[in-house]
Amino acid sequence: MPIEIKNLRYTYPNSTFSLEIPRETFPTGLVCLVGQNGSGKSTLLKLLADLLPADGAVAVNGQKLADYLADRRLSKIAYAFQDPNDQLFNSTVAEELAWSMKQARLPAAEIAARTDKILEEFGLSAFREQNPYDLSLSSKKLLTIASALVLDPEICLLDEPLMSLDYPGRQLVTRLIRRRVARGKSVVMITHDMDWLARECRQVWAMSRGRLLYQGPVAGLFADQDLMEQLGLLPARAWQLSQLLGLKTEILSPDEL
Ligand SMILES: Nc1ncnc2c1ncn2[C@@H]1O[C@H](COP(=O)(O)OP(=O)(O)OP(=O)(O)O)[C@@H](O)[C@H]1O
Structure with missing residues:
Protein backbone atom coordinates (compact mmCIF):
# COMPACT_ATOMS: atom_id res chain seq x y z
CA MET A 1 0.00 0.00 0.00
CA PRO A 2 1.77 3.24 -1.10
CA ILE A 3 2.49 5.93 1.49
CA GLU A 4 2.79 9.44 0.05
CA ILE A 5 4.60 12.28 1.75
CA LYS A 6 4.10 15.95 0.89
CA ASN A 7 6.08 18.79 2.45
CA LEU A 8 6.72 16.84 5.63
CA ARG A 9 8.52 18.95 8.24
CA TYR A 10 9.29 18.39 11.87
CA THR A 11 11.51 20.03 14.47
CA TYR A 12 11.80 18.75 18.03
CA PRO A 13 11.14 21.44 20.67
CA ASN A 14 14.45 22.81 22.00
CA SER A 15 16.47 21.02 19.34
CA THR A 16 18.39 22.07 16.27
CA PHE A 17 17.46 18.87 14.40
CA SER A 18 14.91 19.31 11.66
CA LEU A 19 13.45 16.79 9.24
CA GLU A 20 12.31 17.96 5.84
CA ILE A 21 11.01 15.78 3.02
CA PRO A 22 9.33 17.65 0.15
CA ARG A 23 7.53 14.95 -1.85
CA GLU A 24 8.05 11.19 -1.94
CA THR A 25 6.12 7.93 -2.21
CA PHE A 26 7.00 4.71 -0.41
CA PRO A 27 6.36 1.81 -2.75
CA THR A 28 4.38 -1.23 -1.53
CA GLY A 29 6.43 -4.12 -0.12
CA LEU A 30 9.57 -3.85 1.98
CA VAL A 31 11.41 -0.53 2.22
CA CYS A 32 14.44 -0.17 4.51
CA LEU A 33 15.53 3.15 5.99
CA VAL A 34 19.26 3.50 6.52
CA GLY A 35 21.60 6.26 7.70
CA GLN A 36 23.93 7.17 10.53
CA ASN A 37 22.81 7.54 14.14
CA GLY A 38 20.80 10.73 14.50
CA SER A 39 20.04 11.06 10.76
CA GLY A 40 16.29 11.09 11.45
CA LYS A 41 15.15 7.55 10.62
CA SER A 42 13.14 7.00 13.82
CA THR A 43 11.68 10.49 13.53
CA LEU A 44 10.47 9.73 10.00
CA LEU A 45 8.99 6.40 11.11
CA LYS A 46 7.17 8.12 13.99
CA LEU A 47 5.83 10.75 11.59
CA LEU A 48 4.52 7.97 9.32
CA ALA A 49 2.80 6.43 12.36
CA ASP A 50 1.27 9.78 13.35
CA LEU A 51 3.13 9.67 16.67
CA LEU A 52 4.54 13.18 16.21
CA PRO A 53 2.64 16.32 15.17
CA ALA A 54 4.12 17.14 11.77
CA ASP A 55 3.66 20.01 9.36
CA GLY A 56 2.76 18.74 5.92
CA ALA A 57 0.93 15.60 4.92
CA VAL A 58 1.20 11.84 4.91
CA ALA A 59 -1.34 9.98 2.79
CA VAL A 60 -1.96 6.27 2.52
CA ASN A 61 -3.62 4.84 -0.55
CA GLY A 62 -4.68 8.34 -1.57
CA GLN A 63 -6.34 9.08 1.82
CA LYS A 64 -5.03 11.58 4.38
CA LEU A 65 -3.35 9.68 7.18
CA ALA A 66 -5.80 10.91 9.84
CA ASP A 67 -8.82 9.85 7.72
CA TYR A 68 -7.17 6.56 6.87
CA LEU A 69 -6.42 5.82 10.50
CA ALA A 70 -9.77 6.98 11.87
CA ASP A 71 -11.40 3.64 11.22
CA ARG A 72 -9.88 0.77 13.23
CA ARG A 73 -6.47 2.38 13.23
CA LEU A 74 -4.52 -0.50 14.70
CA SER A 75 -5.46 -2.94 11.95
CA LYS A 76 -4.11 -0.53 9.35
CA ILE A 77 -0.77 0.74 10.62
CA ALA A 78 1.25 -0.80 13.43
CA TYR A 79 4.50 0.46 14.88
CA ALA A 80 7.18 -1.33 16.90
CA PHE A 81 9.51 0.94 18.87
CA GLN A 82 13.29 0.63 18.74
CA ASP A 83 13.46 0.42 22.53
CA PRO A 84 10.90 -2.12 23.83
CA ASN A 85 10.76 -0.25 27.14
CA ASP A 86 9.08 2.64 25.28
CA GLN A 87 6.30 0.35 24.09
CA LEU A 88 5.45 -2.34 26.66
CA PHE A 89 2.98 -1.25 29.33
CA ASN A 90 0.71 -4.17 30.24
CA SER A 91 1.17 -6.32 33.32
CA THR A 92 1.49 -9.67 31.50
CA VAL A 93 2.80 -10.80 28.13
CA ALA A 94 -0.63 -12.16 27.15
CA GLU A 95 -2.29 -8.84 28.04
CA GLU A 96 0.31 -6.97 26.04
CA LEU A 97 -0.61 -9.01 22.96
CA ALA A 98 -4.35 -8.75 23.63
CA TRP A 99 -4.37 -4.96 24.07
CA SER A 100 -4.62 -3.94 20.41
CA MET A 101 -7.12 -6.75 19.73
CA LYS A 102 -9.32 -5.43 22.54
CA GLN A 103 -9.09 -1.92 21.08
CA ALA A 104 -10.18 -3.37 17.74
CA ARG A 105 -13.10 -5.05 19.58
CA LEU A 106 -12.33 -8.59 18.47
CA PRO A 107 -14.44 -11.28 20.18
CA ALA A 108 -12.84 -12.78 23.31
CA ALA A 109 -12.52 -16.24 21.74
CA GLU A 110 -10.62 -14.83 18.79
CA ILE A 111 -8.35 -12.79 21.06
CA ALA A 112 -7.52 -15.96 23.02
CA ALA A 113 -6.87 -17.98 19.86
CA ARG A 114 -4.68 -15.31 18.25
CA THR A 115 -2.75 -14.81 21.50
CA ASP A 116 -1.98 -18.55 21.71
CA LYS A 117 -0.92 -18.67 18.08
CA ILE A 118 1.39 -15.66 18.19
CA LEU A 119 2.96 -16.71 21.53
CA GLU A 120 3.75 -20.07 19.94
CA GLU A 121 5.06 -18.50 16.73
CA PHE A 122 7.41 -16.18 18.64
CA GLY A 123 8.52 -18.82 21.14
CA LEU A 124 7.05 -16.78 24.01
CA SER A 125 4.46 -19.25 25.34
CA ALA A 126 6.46 -19.94 28.53
CA PHE A 127 6.35 -16.22 29.43
CA ARG A 128 2.59 -15.83 28.94
CA GLU A 129 1.78 -14.71 32.52
CA GLN A 130 5.07 -12.88 33.17
CA ASN A 131 5.44 -9.15 33.39
CA PRO A 132 6.96 -7.95 30.09
CA TYR A 133 9.51 -5.91 32.06
CA ASP A 134 10.94 -9.13 33.54
CA LEU A 135 11.79 -10.59 30.11
CA SER A 136 15.24 -10.52 28.55
CA LEU A 137 15.87 -7.71 26.06
CA SER A 138 15.57 -10.11 23.09
CA SER A 139 12.24 -11.52 24.32
CA LYS A 140 10.99 -7.97 24.94
CA LYS A 141 12.00 -7.08 21.41
CA LEU A 142 10.15 -10.10 19.99
CA LEU A 143 7.10 -9.18 22.06
CA THR A 144 7.00 -5.65 20.60
CA ILE A 145 7.12 -7.10 17.08
CA ALA A 146 4.49 -9.74 17.90
CA SER A 147 2.23 -6.99 19.31
CA ALA A 148 2.64 -4.97 16.12
CA LEU A 149 1.78 -7.95 13.91
CA VAL A 150 -1.07 -9.44 15.91
CA LEU A 151 -3.79 -7.55 14.02
CA ASP A 152 -2.16 -8.31 10.67
CA PRO A 153 -1.98 -4.60 9.72
CA GLU A 154 -1.68 -3.36 6.13
CA ILE A 155 1.46 -1.40 7.00
CA CYS A 156 4.02 -2.34 9.60
CA LEU A 157 6.59 0.22 10.76
CA LEU A 158 9.49 -1.53 12.51
CA ASP A 159 12.30 0.41 14.19
CA GLU A 160 15.40 -1.82 14.12
CA PRO A 161 13.46 -5.11 14.50
CA LEU A 162 16.65 -7.21 14.32
CA MET A 163 18.39 -5.35 17.16
CA SER A 164 19.33 -7.48 20.21
CA LEU A 165 18.14 -10.72 18.58
CA ASP A 166 20.18 -13.92 18.32
CA TYR A 167 20.39 -15.90 15.06
CA PRO A 168 17.12 -17.86 15.50
CA GLY A 169 15.32 -14.65 16.52
CA ARG A 170 16.63 -12.86 13.44
CA GLN A 171 15.60 -15.79 11.25
CA LEU A 172 12.11 -15.72 12.72
CA VAL A 173 11.65 -12.00 12.14
CA THR A 174 13.13 -12.29 8.64
CA ARG A 175 10.68 -15.09 7.76
CA LEU A 176 7.72 -13.09 9.07
CA ILE A 177 8.74 -10.01 7.09
CA ARG A 178 9.17 -12.10 3.91
CA ARG A 179 5.78 -13.71 4.43
CA ARG A 180 4.04 -10.37 4.93
CA VAL A 181 5.62 -8.89 1.82
CA ALA A 182 4.67 -11.99 -0.22
CA ARG A 183 1.04 -11.41 0.89
CA GLY A 184 1.10 -7.86 -0.50
CA LYS A 185 1.51 -6.06 2.85
CA SER A 186 3.90 -3.16 3.37
CA VAL A 187 6.80 -3.06 5.80
CA VAL A 188 8.95 0.00 6.41
CA MET A 189 11.87 -0.83 8.68
CA ILE A 190 15.05 0.70 9.96
CA THR A 191 18.25 -1.28 9.91
CA HIS A 192 21.99 -0.74 10.32
CA ASP A 193 22.70 -4.26 9.01
CA MET A 194 23.93 -3.86 5.46
CA ASP A 195 24.33 -7.64 4.92
CA TRP A 196 20.67 -8.18 5.80
CA LEU A 197 19.64 -5.20 3.68
CA ALA A 198 21.52 -6.52 0.64
CA ARG A 209 20.68 15.15 8.75
CA GLY A 210 16.92 14.91 8.39
CA ARG A 211 16.98 14.81 4.58
CA LEU A 212 16.43 11.97 2.16
CA LEU A 213 19.51 11.58 -0.05
CA TYR A 214 18.64 8.36 -1.91
CA GLN A 215 15.66 6.18 -2.76
CA GLY A 216 16.10 3.19 -5.03
CA PRO A 217 17.68 -0.23 -5.39
CA VAL A 218 20.29 -1.34 -2.88
CA ALA A 219 22.89 -1.95 -5.64
CA GLY A 220 22.51 1.66 -6.82
CA LEU A 221 23.25 2.92 -3.31
CA PHE A 222 26.29 0.68 -2.76
CA ALA A 223 27.69 1.62 -6.19
CA ASP A 224 27.69 5.36 -5.38
CA GLN A 225 30.89 5.61 -3.36
CA ASP A 226 30.69 9.37 -2.79
CA LEU A 227 27.16 9.08 -1.46
CA MET A 228 28.06 6.09 0.73
CA GLU A 229 30.89 8.15 2.22
CA GLN A 230 28.61 11.12 2.78
CA LEU A 231 26.08 8.83 4.47
CA GLY A 232 28.79 7.16 6.56
CA LEU A 233 27.77 3.69 5.37
CA LEU A 234 29.79 0.62 4.40
CA PRO A 235 28.34 -1.73 1.76
CA ALA A 236 27.47 -5.35 2.56
CA ARG A 237 30.49 -7.63 3.05
CA ALA A 238 29.71 -9.68 -0.09
CA TRP A 239 29.69 -6.46 -2.11
CA GLN A 240 33.00 -5.33 -0.59
CA LEU A 241 34.58 -8.71 -1.33
CA SER A 242 33.37 -8.70 -4.93
CA GLN A 243 34.92 -5.25 -5.37
CA LEU A 244 38.24 -6.46 -3.92
CA LEU A 245 38.17 -9.43 -6.29
CA GLY A 246 37.48 -7.09 -9.20
CA LEU A 247 34.26 -8.88 -10.15
CA LYS A 248 32.25 -6.95 -12.68
CA THR A 249 28.76 -8.06 -11.66
CA GLU A 250 26.89 -6.53 -8.71
CA ILE A 251 27.13 -9.02 -5.85
CA LEU A 252 24.72 -8.38 -2.98
CA SER A 253 24.83 -11.60 -0.96
CA PRO A 254 27.24 -14.50 -0.34
CA ASP A 255 24.92 -16.80 -2.38
CA GLU A 256 25.71 -14.77 -5.48
CA LEU A 257 29.49 -15.04 -5.10
N1 LIG B 1 12.49 13.71 21.87
C1 LIG B 1 13.50 14.35 21.30
N2 LIG B 1 13.76 15.64 21.64
C2 LIG B 1 14.77 16.33 21.05
N3 LIG B 1 15.58 15.82 20.09
C3 LIG B 1 15.36 14.55 19.72
C4 LIG B 1 14.31 13.75 20.28
N4 LIG B 1 14.34 12.52 19.71
C5 LIG B 1 15.36 12.54 18.82
N5 LIG B 1 15.96 13.76 18.82
C6 LIG B 1 17.09 14.17 17.98
O1 LIG B 1 16.66 14.12 16.62
C7 LIG B 1 17.72 13.65 15.80
C8 LIG B 1 17.25 12.47 14.98
O2 LIG B 1 16.99 11.38 15.86
P1 LIG B 1 16.42 9.98 15.35
O3 LIG B 1 16.21 9.16 16.56
O4 LIG B 1 15.28 10.22 14.43
O5 LIG B 1 17.67 9.44 14.50
P2 LIG B 1 17.97 7.96 13.98
O6 LIG B 1 18.48 8.12 12.59
O7 LIG B 1 16.78 7.10 14.15
O8 LIG B 1 19.15 7.50 14.93
P3 LIG B 1 19.59 6.02 15.48
O9 LIG B 1 20.17 5.27 14.32
O10 LIG B 1 20.59 6.34 16.54
O11 LIG B 1 18.34 5.38 16.05
C9 LIG B 1 18.90 13.33 16.73
O12 LIG B 1 19.77 14.43 16.72
C10 LIG B 1 18.24 13.19 18.08
O13 LIG B 1 19.12 13.55 19.11
Whole structure:
Protein backbone atom coordinates (compact mmCIF):
# COMPACT_ATOMS: atom_id res chain seq x y z
CA MET A 1 0.00 0.00 0.00
CA PRO A 2 1.77 3.24 -1.10
CA ILE A 3 2.49 5.93 1.49
CA GLU A 4 2.79 9.44 0.05
CA ILE A 5 4.60 12.28 1.75
CA LYS A 6 4.10 15.95 0.89
CA ASN A 7 6.08 18.79 2.45
CA LEU A 8 6.72 16.84 5.63
CA ARG A 9 8.52 18.95 8.24
CA TYR A 10 9.29 18.39 11.87
CA THR A 11 11.51 20.03 14.47
CA TYR A 12 11.80 18.75 18.03
CA PRO A 13 11.14 21.44 20.67
CA ASN A 14 14.45 22.81 22.00
CA SER A 15 16.47 21.02 19.34
CA THR A 16 18.39 22.07 16.27
CA PHE A 17 17.46 18.87 14.40
CA SER A 18 14.91 19.31 11.66
CA LEU A 19 13.45 16.79 9.24
CA GLU A 20 12.31 17.96 5.84
CA ILE A 21 11.01 15.78 3.02
CA PRO A 22 9.33 17.65 0.15
CA ARG A 23 7.53 14.95 -1.85
CA GLU A 24 8.05 11.19 -1.94
CA THR A 25 6.12 7.93 -2.21
CA PHE A 26 7.00 4.71 -0.41
CA PRO A 27 6.36 1.81 -2.75
CA THR A 28 4.38 -1.23 -1.53
CA GLY A 29 6.43 -4.12 -0.12
CA LEU A 30 9.57 -3.85 1.98
CA VAL A 31 11.41 -0.53 2.22
CA CYS A 32 14.44 -0.17 4.51
CA LEU A 33 15.53 3.15 5.99
CA VAL A 34 19.26 3.50 6.52
CA GLY A 35 21.60 6.26 7.70
CA GLN A 36 23.93 7.17 10.53
CA ASN A 37 22.81 7.54 14.14
CA GLY A 38 20.80 10.73 14.50
CA SER A 39 20.04 11.06 10.76
CA GLY A 40 16.29 11.09 11.45
CA LYS A 41 15.15 7.55 10.62
CA SER A 42 13.14 7.00 13.82
CA THR A 43 11.68 10.49 13.53
CA LEU A 44 10.47 9.73 10.00
CA LEU A 45 8.99 6.40 11.11
CA LYS A 46 7.17 8.12 13.99
CA LEU A 47 5.83 10.75 11.59
CA LEU A 48 4.52 7.97 9.32
CA ALA A 49 2.80 6.43 12.36
CA ASP A 50 1.27 9.78 13.35
CA LEU A 51 3.13 9.67 16.67
CA LEU A 52 4.54 13.18 16.21
CA PRO A 53 2.64 16.32 15.17
CA ALA A 54 4.12 17.14 11.77
CA ASP A 55 3.66 20.01 9.36
CA GLY A 56 2.76 18.74 5.92
CA ALA A 57 0.93 15.60 4.92
CA VAL A 58 1.20 11.84 4.91
CA ALA A 59 -1.34 9.98 2.79
CA VAL A 60 -1.96 6.27 2.52
CA ASN A 61 -3.62 4.84 -0.55
CA GLY A 62 -4.68 8.34 -1.57
CA GLN A 63 -6.34 9.08 1.82
CA LYS A 64 -5.03 11.58 4.38
CA LEU A 65 -3.35 9.68 7.18
CA ALA A 66 -5.80 10.91 9.84
CA ASP A 67 -8.82 9.85 7.72
CA TYR A 68 -7.17 6.56 6.87
CA LEU A 69 -6.42 5.82 10.50
CA ALA A 70 -9.77 6.98 11.87
CA ASP A 71 -11.40 3.64 11.22
CA ARG A 72 -9.88 0.77 13.23
CA ARG A 73 -6.47 2.38 13.23
CA LEU A 74 -4.52 -0.50 14.70
CA SER A 75 -5.46 -2.94 11.95
CA LYS A 76 -4.11 -0.53 9.35
CA ILE A 77 -0.77 0.74 10.62
CA ALA A 78 1.25 -0.80 13.43
CA TYR A 79 4.50 0.46 14.88
CA ALA A 80 7.18 -1.33 16.90
CA PHE A 81 9.51 0.94 18.87
CA GLN A 82 13.29 0.63 18.74
CA ASP A 83 13.46 0.42 22.53
CA PRO A 84 10.90 -2.12 23.83
CA ASN A 85 10.76 -0.25 27.14
CA ASP A 86 9.08 2.64 25.28
CA GLN A 87 6.30 0.35 24.09
CA LEU A 88 5.45 -2.34 26.66
CA PHE A 89 2.98 -1.25 29.33
CA ASN A 90 0.71 -4.17 30.24
CA SER A 91 1.17 -6.32 33.32
CA THR A 92 1.49 -9.67 31.50
CA VAL A 93 2.80 -10.80 28.13
CA ALA A 94 -0.63 -12.16 27.15
CA GLU A 95 -2.29 -8.84 28.04
CA GLU A 96 0.31 -6.97 26.04
CA LEU A 97 -0.61 -9.01 22.96
CA ALA A 98 -4.35 -8.75 23.63
CA TRP A 99 -4.37 -4.96 24.07
CA SER A 100 -4.62 -3.94 20.41
CA MET A 101 -7.12 -6.75 19.73
CA LYS A 102 -9.32 -5.43 22.54
CA GLN A 103 -9.09 -1.92 21.08
CA ALA A 104 -10.18 -3.37 17.74
CA ARG A 105 -13.10 -5.05 19.58
CA LEU A 106 -12.33 -8.59 18.47
CA PRO A 107 -14.44 -11.28 20.18
CA ALA A 108 -12.84 -12.78 23.31
CA ALA A 109 -12.52 -16.24 21.74
CA GLU A 110 -10.62 -14.83 18.79
CA ILE A 111 -8.35 -12.79 21.06
CA ALA A 112 -7.52 -15.96 23.02
CA ALA A 113 -6.87 -17.98 19.86
CA ARG A 114 -4.68 -15.31 18.25
CA THR A 115 -2.75 -14.81 21.50
CA ASP A 116 -1.98 -18.55 21.71
CA LYS A 117 -0.92 -18.67 18.08
CA ILE A 118 1.39 -15.66 18.19
CA LEU A 119 2.96 -16.71 21.53
CA GLU A 120 3.75 -20.07 19.94
CA GLU A 121 5.06 -18.50 16.73
CA PHE A 122 7.41 -16.18 18.64
CA GLY A 123 8.52 -18.82 21.14
CA LEU A 124 7.05 -16.78 24.01
CA SER A 125 4.46 -19.25 25.34
CA ALA A 126 6.46 -19.94 28.53
CA PHE A 127 6.35 -16.22 29.43
CA ARG A 128 2.59 -15.83 28.94
CA GLU A 129 1.78 -14.71 32.52
CA GLN A 130 5.07 -12.88 33.17
CA ASN A 131 5.44 -9.15 33.39
CA PRO A 132 6.96 -7.95 30.09
CA TYR A 133 9.51 -5.91 32.06
CA ASP A 134 10.94 -9.13 33.54
CA LEU A 135 11.79 -10.59 30.11
CA SER A 136 15.24 -10.52 28.55
CA LEU A 137 15.87 -7.71 26.06
CA SER A 138 15.57 -10.11 23.09
CA SER A 139 12.24 -11.52 24.32
CA LYS A 140 10.99 -7.97 24.94
CA LYS A 141 12.00 -7.08 21.41
CA LEU A 142 10.15 -10.10 19.99
CA LEU A 143 7.10 -9.18 22.06
CA THR A 144 7.00 -5.65 20.60
CA ILE A 145 7.12 -7.10 17.08
CA ALA A 146 4.49 -9.74 17.90
CA SER A 147 2.23 -6.99 19.31
CA ALA A 148 2.64 -4.97 16.12
CA LEU A 149 1.78 -7.95 13.91
CA VAL A 150 -1.07 -9.44 15.91
CA LEU A 151 -3.79 -7.55 14.02
CA ASP A 152 -2.16 -8.31 10.67
CA PRO A 153 -1.98 -4.60 9.72
CA GLU A 154 -1.68 -3.36 6.13
CA ILE A 155 1.46 -1.40 7.00
CA CYS A 156 4.02 -2.34 9.60
CA LEU A 157 6.59 0.22 10.76
CA LEU A 158 9.49 -1.53 12.51
CA ASP A 159 12.30 0.41 14.19
CA GLU A 160 15.40 -1.82 14.12
CA PRO A 161 13.46 -5.11 14.50
CA LEU A 162 16.65 -7.21 14.32
CA MET A 163 18.39 -5.35 17.16
CA SER A 164 19.33 -7.48 20.21
CA LEU A 165 18.14 -10.72 18.58
CA ASP A 166 20.18 -13.92 18.32
CA TYR A 167 20.39 -15.90 15.06
CA PRO A 168 17.12 -17.86 15.50
CA GLY A 169 15.32 -14.65 16.52
CA ARG A 170 16.63 -12.86 13.44
CA GLN A 171 15.60 -15.79 11.25
CA LEU A 172 12.11 -15.72 12.72
CA VAL A 173 11.65 -12.00 12.14
CA THR A 174 13.13 -12.29 8.64
CA ARG A 175 10.68 -15.09 7.76
CA LEU A 176 7.72 -13.09 9.07
CA ILE A 177 8.74 -10.01 7.09
CA ARG A 178 9.17 -12.10 3.91
CA ARG A 179 5.78 -13.71 4.43
CA ARG A 180 4.04 -10.37 4.93
CA VAL A 181 5.62 -8.89 1.82
CA ALA A 182 4.67 -11.99 -0.22
CA ARG A 183 1.04 -11.41 0.89
CA GLY A 184 1.10 -7.86 -0.50
CA LYS A 185 1.51 -6.06 2.85
CA SER A 186 3.90 -3.16 3.37
CA VAL A 187 6.80 -3.06 5.80
CA VAL A 188 8.95 0.00 6.41
CA MET A 189 11.87 -0.83 8.68
CA ILE A 190 15.05 0.70 9.96
CA THR A 191 18.25 -1.28 9.91
CA HIS A 192 21.99 -0.74 10.32
CA ASP A 193 22.70 -4.26 9.01
CA MET A 194 23.93 -3.86 5.46
CA ASP A 195 24.33 -7.64 4.92
CA TRP A 196 20.67 -8.18 5.80
CA LEU A 197 19.64 -5.20 3.68
CA ALA A 198 21.52 -6.52 0.64
CA ARG A 199 20.10 -10.02 1.02
CA GLU A 200 16.47 -9.22 1.83
CA CYS A 201 15.54 -5.79 0.58
CA ARG A 202 15.21 -4.28 -2.90
CA GLN A 203 14.16 -0.72 -2.04
CA VAL A 204 16.23 1.42 0.28
CA TRP A 205 15.83 5.00 1.44
CA ALA A 206 18.94 6.67 2.86
CA MET A 207 18.86 9.66 5.21
CA SER A 208 21.35 12.20 6.43
CA ARG A 209 20.68 15.15 8.75
CA GLY A 210 16.92 14.91 8.39
CA ARG A 211 16.98 14.81 4.58
CA LEU A 212 16.43 11.97 2.16
CA LEU A 213 19.51 11.58 -0.05
CA TYR A 214 18.64 8.36 -1.91
CA GLN A 215 15.66 6.18 -2.76
CA GLY A 216 16.10 3.19 -5.03
CA PRO A 217 17.68 -0.23 -5.39
CA VAL A 218 20.29 -1.34 -2.88
CA ALA A 219 22.89 -1.95 -5.64
CA GLY A 220 22.51 1.66 -6.82
CA LEU A 221 23.25 2.92 -3.31
CA PHE A 222 26.29 0.68 -2.76
CA ALA A 223 27.69 1.62 -6.19
CA ASP A 224 27.69 5.36 -5.38
CA GLN A 225 30.89 5.61 -3.36
CA ASP A 226 30.69 9.37 -2.79
CA LEU A 227 27.16 9.08 -1.46
CA MET A 228 28.06 6.09 0.73
CA GLU A 229 30.89 8.15 2.22
CA GLN A 230 28.61 11.12 2.78
CA LEU A 231 26.08 8.83 4.47
CA GLY A 232 28.79 7.16 6.56
CA LEU A 233 27.77 3.69 5.37
CA LEU A 234 29.79 0.62 4.40
CA PRO A 235 28.34 -1.73 1.76
CA ALA A 236 27.47 -5.35 2.56
CA ARG A 237 30.49 -7.63 3.05
CA ALA A 238 29.71 -9.68 -0.09
CA TRP A 239 29.69 -6.46 -2.11
CA GLN A 240 33.00 -5.33 -0.59
CA LEU A 241 34.58 -8.71 -1.33
CA SER A 242 33.37 -8.70 -4.93
CA GLN A 243 34.92 -5.25 -5.37
CA LEU A 244 38.24 -6.46 -3.92
CA LEU A 245 38.17 -9.43 -6.29
CA GLY A 246 37.48 -7.09 -9.20
CA LEU A 247 34.26 -8.88 -10.15
CA LYS A 248 32.25 -6.95 -12.68
CA THR A 249 28.76 -8.06 -11.66
CA GLU A 250 26.89 -6.53 -8.71
CA ILE A 251 27.13 -9.02 -5.85
CA LEU A 252 24.72 -8.38 -2.98
CA SER A 253 24.83 -11.60 -0.96
CA PRO A 254 27.24 -14.50 -0.34
CA ASP A 255 24.92 -16.80 -2.38
CA GLU A 256 25.71 -14.77 -5.48
CA LEU A 257 29.49 -15.04 -5.10
N1 LIG B 1 12.49 13.71 21.87
C1 LIG B 1 13.50 14.35 21.30
N2 LIG B 1 13.76 15.64 21.64
C2 LIG B 1 14.77 16.33 21.05
N3 LIG B 1 15.58 15.82 20.09
C3 LIG B 1 15.36 14.55 19.72
C4 LIG B 1 14.31 13.75 20.28
N4 LIG B 1 14.34 12.52 19.71
C5 LIG B 1 15.36 12.54 18.82
N5 LIG B 1 15.96 13.76 18.82
C6 LIG B 1 17.09 14.17 17.98
O1 LIG B 1 16.66 14.12 16.62
C7 LIG B 1 17.72 13.65 15.80
C8 LIG B 1 17.25 12.47 14.98
O2 LIG B 1 16.99 11.38 15.86
P1 LIG B 1 16.42 9.98 15.35
O3 LIG B 1 16.21 9.16 16.56
O4 LIG B 1 15.28 10.22 14.43
O5 LIG B 1 17.67 9.44 14.50
P2 LIG B 1 17.97 7.96 13.98
O6 LIG B 1 18.48 8.12 12.59
O7 LIG B 1 16.78 7.10 14.15
O8 LIG B 1 19.15 7.50 14.93
P3 LIG B 1 19.59 6.02 15.48
O9 LIG B 1 20.17 5.27 14.32
O10 LIG B 1 20.59 6.34 16.54
O11 LIG B 1 18.34 5.38 16.05
C9 LIG B 1 18.90 13.33 16.73
O12 LIG B 1 19.77 14.43 16.72
C10 LIG B 1 18.24 13.19 18.08
O13 LIG B 1 19.12 13.55 19.11
